[in-house]
Amino acid sequence: MNTGHSAAAAEFLSDANRAAWHDQALWFVRQRRDRATDLPEWEALRDRAAALKAHAMGNLAGLLEAFEVRATAGGTTVHWARDAKEHNRIVFDILRQHSATRVAKSKSMLTEECGLNPYLAARGIEVVDTDLGERIVQLAGEAPSHIVLPAIHWKKEEIAALFHTHFGTPADESSPDALAAAAREHLRDTLLHADAAITGANAIVAETGGVVVCTNEGNADLGMHSAPIHIVSVGIEKIVATLDDLGVLLRVLARSATGQPITSYTTHVTAPRAGAEMHVVLVDNGRTARLADPEFRDALHCIRCAACLNTCPVFRRTGGHSYQYTLAGPIGAILAPAVDLAAHRSLPFASTLCGSCKDVCPVRIDIPAQLLAWRARVAAAGALPNGYAAIFSRLGRILADRARFEMAGRWARRVLRFVPATLLAGRWNPWTHAGRKLPVAPAESFREWARREGRVE
Amino acid sequence: MIARAEILAAIRAADVPPMPAPAPVVSPADSTGLHEQFLRTLESVGGTGGICQSMQVVEEVVYTLLGPGRHAVVVLPGRFAVAENGAVYVDADDLANRADVVLATELVLVVPTSAIVATMHEAMRLIPAGSRCGWFLSGPSKTADIEQALVIGAQGAKTLLVVFRD
Numbered sequence: 001m002n003t004g005h006s007a008a009a010a011e012f013l014s015d016a017n018r019a020a021w022h023d024q025a026l027w028f029v030r031q032r033r034d035r036a037t038d039l040p041e042w043e044a045l046r047d048r049a050a051a052l053k054a055h056a057m058g059n060l061a062g063l064l065e066a067f068e069v070r071a072t073a074g075g076t077t078v079h080w081a082r083d084a085k086e087h088n089r090i091v092f093d094i095l096r097q098h099s100a101t102r103v104a105k106s107k108s109m110l111t112e113e114c115g116l117n118p119y120l121a122a123r124g125i126e127v128v129d130t131d132l133g134e135r136i137v138q139l140a141g142e143a144p145s146h147i148v149l150p151a152i153h154w155k156k157e158e159i160a161a162l163f164h165t166h167f168g169t170p171a172d173e174s175s176p177d178a179l180a181a182a183a184r185e186h187l188r189d190t191l192l193h194a195d196a197a198i199t200g201a202n203a204i205v206a207e208t209g210g211v212v213v214c215t216n217e218g219n220a221d222l223g224m225h226s227a228p229i230h231i232v233s234v235g236i237e238k239i240v241a242t243l244d245d246l247g248v249l250l251r252v253l254a255r256s257a258t259g260q261p262i263t264s265y266t267t268h269v270t271a272p273r274a275g276a277e278m279h280v281v282l283v284d285n286g287r288t289a290r291l292a293d294p295e296f297r298d299a300l301h302c303i304r305c306a307a308c309l310n311t312c313p314v315f316r317r318t319g320g321h322s323y324q325y326t327l328a329g330p331i332g333a334i335l336a337p338a339v340d341l342a343a344h345r346s347l348p349f350a351s352t353l354c355g356s357c358k359d360v361c362p363v364r365i366d367i368p369a370q371l372l373a374w375r376a377r378v379a380a381a382g383a384l385p386n387g388y389a390a391i392f393s394r395l396g397r398i399l400a401d402r403a404r405f406e407m408a409g410r411w412a413r414r415v416l417r418f419v420p421a422t423l424l425a426g427r428w429n430p431w432t433h434a435g436r437k438l439p440v441a442p443a444e445s446f447r448e449w450a451r452r453e454g455r456v457e
Numbered sequence: 458m459i460a461r462a463e464i465l466a467a468i469r470a471a472d473v474p475p476m477p478a479p480a481p482v483v484s485p486a487d488s489t490g491l492h493e494q495f496l497r498t499l500e501s502v503g504g505t506g507g508i509c510q511s512m513q514v515v516e517e518v519v520y521t522l523l524g525p526g527r528h529a530v531v532v533l534p535g536r537f538a539v540a541e542n543g544a545v546y547v548d549a550d551d552l553a554n555r556a557d558v559v560l561a562t563e564l565v566l567v568v569p570t571s572a573i574v575a576t577m578h579e580a581m582r583l584i585p586a587g588s589r590c591g592w593f594l595s596g597p598s599k600t601a602d603i604e605q606a607l608v609i610g611a612q613g614a615k616t617l618l619v620v621f622r623d
Contacts, residue, residue: 025605044482051479058476061468074589080461132611133602149602156604176606184612191612208588218559218598218613225555236464244481247581250593251541258601261498261542262577265559265613266593268584273555284460288467297473 002324004346004385009318010434022153023316029149030310032259033360049252050364052245053301056237057291063206063239064282070209074271076278084114087283091116091198091231094279095125098229100195106213106220107131108200109147109304110233110283112326116198127198128190130219132183139166145320147306147327148257153319187219197223201234202303203249204280207242210270211280214253214263221265230272232280237287237300249303252362256305290338295373299334301363306331308357308367314350323347330357334370337378345383348374409445416441482578491540491573492621499543499619502596503609506619508570518620519565531561535594537572538619539580542595545619546580549590558592559613566594570621 013019039045056063068078081087087110095103103120105111105127117127117138129138133150137143139162144150151159160174169182191197199220203212211232213220224230240246246268254260272278290296309315309329320328325336325344333351336344348371357367378384384392398404416424416438425432432438450456496506507518519530533552535545545566549555558564574580584591598613609615 028605041482048479048482051476055476055478058473060473061465064465064468080464082460082463086460130612131602132600136602149605151602152605154603156606159603176603176608179603180600180608180611184610187612216599216601217611219611221559221592222556222612225559236468241478243581243584244578245479247577248482251577260502260595262539262544262593262595264502264594264596264599266544266595267590268588268592269590271589273549273590282464284464284467288464288471291468291473292471 002343002346005318005322005324005350006346008322008324009350012319012322013317018153018155019317019319021155022319025152026310026316029258030307030360033256033307033310034259036255036259036261045248045252046362046364048248049303049362050301052240052248053303053363054298056240056245057297057300059241060236060239060291063241064236066206067204067209067239068282070206071211071270071280072209074209076209076270076272076280079279079281081281081283081285083285084283087114087233087281087285088116088119090281091233092120092123092125094229094231095120095196098195098277100229101125102190102194103127103196103198104130104191104194104219104223104227105198106200106215106223107134107150108198108233109144109326110200110235110285111198112143113285114233114283116233128187128194130187130191130223131215131217132180132187132219135183135187136162143321143326145328146309147304147329147331149306153321188222191219191222192226194223194227196229196231197227198231198233199224201232201238201280202253203246204234204239205241205243205246205268206239208268208270210268212246212250213267213269214250214265216258216260216264218265221267224267224269225273228276230276230278232278234280234282235287236282236284237291237302253303253305256307256360256362286339293338296334296338296370298365299331299338299370301365302331302335303363304331305362307360307362311356311360313352313354313356318350323350330367330371331365334365334367334374337374341378341381342383345378346385348372348378349385349388406445406447413441413443413445417443488575491575492570494540494575495538495543495573495619498541499596502543503599503607504543504596504617504619507621509620509622511623515565515567515620515622519618522618522620523563523616529561530563530565531557532565532567533557533561535566535568535572535619536585537574537580537583538568538621539574539577539593541576542593544580544593544595546583547592547594548585548588550585550588555590558594559598561614562610563616563618564594564597564614565618565620567620567622570623573621 136151164171315329333347600611
């Protein structure tokens with residue numbers, strides 16, 4: 001059950017040390033991003049990236065058809081899935097036809113969105129997530145908490161205990177080198193002997209019929225070039241028109257995500273290798289509905305770099321799981337309400353609207369504007385979180401009326417100045433109860449000061 | 458086939474205004490010092506590189522840069538290098554087995570000295586038409602999934618050496 005962002009965040013924040021560490025770890029990534037994007041043409045690249053995505057969305061049907069023609073000509077089988085259920089069934093059918101029972105899967109937020117792992121597990125197929133961070137959360141029975149850094153909320157001592165249980169490594173061996181080496185041994189074996197490989201795609205290219213996969217570990221490549229079957233799960237919005245467009249995305253993607261100039265492995269594959277099969281599943285699952293809504297259409301431009309997560313003061317301090325959706329952070333907060341408005345109604349409010357996400361977004365999605373628009377939709381649907389409706393309607397009456405506003409200000413200043421702080425910071429006050437301090441109230445407002453000084457009429 | 462038709466119909470019904478294809482980014486035409494920029498960037502992403510002097514053989518450069526006792530080295534041909542990100546383009550047509558790019562523990566990529574471009578914009582134009590599979594490889598395999606600590610050699614190559622040769 002979805003408990004709402006602030007309740008879930010309170011749980012994350014109950015461990016203050018971990019919360020502070022999480023905040024710092026992500027800020028470190030944000031700073032790396034700043035250094036990597038220090039290029040003279042950076043802003044022009046963002047313009048171009050935004051334009052090429054708008055171009056792709058404006059020609060989506062034609063581009064998908066062109067992709068299908070070229071991919072098919074190369075020997076790839078293209079499938080279409082209207083929703084998560086259809087996607088899962090298509091993948092299962094391919095695996096069943098080949099009696100595949102062991103599957104190596106590299107990072108794919110779409111398969112998380114579709115709940116592919118539990119679906120296949122229930123049908124006797126073992127799926128091993130082969131990205132190190134994803135393997136950590138999979139062993140722990142969790143979902144990724146971050147698009148690019150799935151296990152960013154895990155500490156190395158905890159990973160050591162987890163690996164001790166599953167791989168038999170020494171319980172006190174917590175050096176990242178040793179842990180990664182243990183995972184390499186275990187995962188390489190899985191990757192080289194899997195019956196099938198499933199990958200996501202960072203982009204698909206209409207001009208070439210190619211699928212583009214970016215990783216730093218090389219796990220996607222080990223899987224797709226070793227297994228007899230390669231299945232690609234990709235959202236229809238990931239298409240770009242040309243290789244030239246792809247070049248622009250590759251320049252902005254890794255720089256925005258981790259501060260690298262490009263990922264270690266960037267694979268462009270248009271055809272299966274001799275003797276192997278390649279399948280691409282093009283997934284809608286709500287994307288065409290979003291395309292039909294001009295107010296939120298641009299959210300489909302997202303390339304999943306997670307720069308908006310790393311910079312967001314709310315995400316950094318509350319952790320990915322507080323969002324209770326596959327995608328967390330600012331981008332999750334504008335995509336989740338489209339999936340289920342009632343369940344995710346708290347997310348558009350989990351933001352200060354500071355605009356930092358918009359400043360770092362490589363495809364220039366106006367996330368703060370969309371958050372605000374979602375708030376209006378939530379209100380219009382009568383789905384405001386508990387208490388919000390009463391507060392907003394009272395606040396609205398005060399803020400819309402000058403006399404009431406001044407009166408409220410006078411009272412607030414008096415209360416803050418003369419009522420004992422212990423009384424104001426009681427358990428009834430969610431503001432102070434969350435660890436915040438009340439401001440020191442001035443004796444008069446700016447307006448009162450200006451009037452007393454004779455500076456206004 | 459019903460899914461395909463329904464999805465395409467839904468897209469067309471969404472009636473997104475068609476946008477013109479964006480104009481290409483004009484990147485600085487300065488092509489001096491590309492090898493130096495490449496080698497510097499390659500080092501920053503965990504790789505090493507060198508340029509063969511005349512008469513020198515690749516084996517000699519590999520030996521000098523990697524040190525003695527390297528038996529598991531796999532040497533693959535690279536088509537061209539990209540200065541801005543330290544990447545080398547490798548095409549599957551030049552390999553016996555696609556998995557070679559990730560199976561090798563120590564990978565050496567040999568690239569013609571003249572085959573270098575400044576940015577990905579030029580690089581995309583050099584991908585061979587009809588390529589069935591190709592890679593931009595930038596440094597060795599790596600992960601920072603454990604507490605953001607950089608570990609080299611996550612799944613693929615533990616060392617990556619690029620040698621330019623005439």
